[in-house]
Amino acid sequence: MEWTQLELSKGKLRLRECLNRAGLTAHAFLAPEPAEKTDEIRSIVVVLFPYFAGEAPGNLSYYCRGLDYHKVTARYLEEAAKALQAVLGEDLVYHAYADTGPLADRYLALRAGLGWIGKNQMLIHPVWGSYCFISYLTLNAPLEADALAATAETTCMRCGRCVRSCPGGALTEDGAFRPERCRSSITQKTGELAPWEIQILQKDSLIFGCDVCQKVCPHNAGVPLTMIKEFREDLIASLSKADLQGVSRRQFAARYPDRAFTWRGPAVLRRNLELLLEEAGHGD
Secondary structure, eight states: OOOOHHHHHHHHHHHHHHHHHTTOOSEEEEOOOTTTOBTTBSEEEEEEEEOOOOOOOOSBOGGGSSSOHHHHHHHHHHHHHHHHHHHHOTTOOEEEESSSSSSOHHHHHHHTTSOEEOTTSSEEBTTTBTOEEEEEEEESSOOOOOOOOOOSOOSOOOOOHHHHHOTTOOBOTTSOBOGGGOHHHHHTOOSOOOHHHHHHHTTSSOSBOOOHHHHTOGGGTTOOOOOOHHHHSSOOOOOOHHHHTTOOHHHHHHHSTTOGGGTTOHHHHHHHHHHHHHHHTOOO
């Protein structure tokens, strides 16, 4: 199916209006690179979803206190794609992704001019900092790519706070990343942890994820609260021993549906909590 330039322009405007109404103003339209281009990928829309809901105590990472971002971002993007489909018709083919797609999310966002990569390996947006989920739509309609304006600040401050604060020493001054020493990865690892992994785990209080490198980042100082209600309301900041004990994987998923922390099941979280309680010197 080929569309006229007028149809494509109207469709792009309709899609952009839908994203803007939802508050998703940090987005950009890209043309795929040759290696990315297929019959179903003729244009890409990259969208940032801010998720910071304010500092609050808890033992779960900020990113998973709201509803599961995989599902939330997909719903918003599919609604925007439907608005485009209303203009271009049923021949429009689209797919929405967040962490699960065939393309490299951070590379797309970087190419789209939506931020820069910090020494903590994360994309940093000039307004929302690194507290953003990167999501994107692939489309079989060749929407015109945006002319990307250069931002005043295009690199991190390189202050080294994230490197010095990383509990596992996963970040290095030369920009390398040692994923096996990332505390967030360790909290999601199944089975028995090695002694050195337990030592890294016990350097912070979160039982799932790790926010240390983001909390110390000066680019995250004073970032606005998210406008997305799914990441702002009905938050679950902590899970207790009672929440995790004696519950099966199926029961856990039923008790906490549509939450990003459920995918590993209760056993991993229970293990992490027990190790942290052991380090603190009490078992409840």
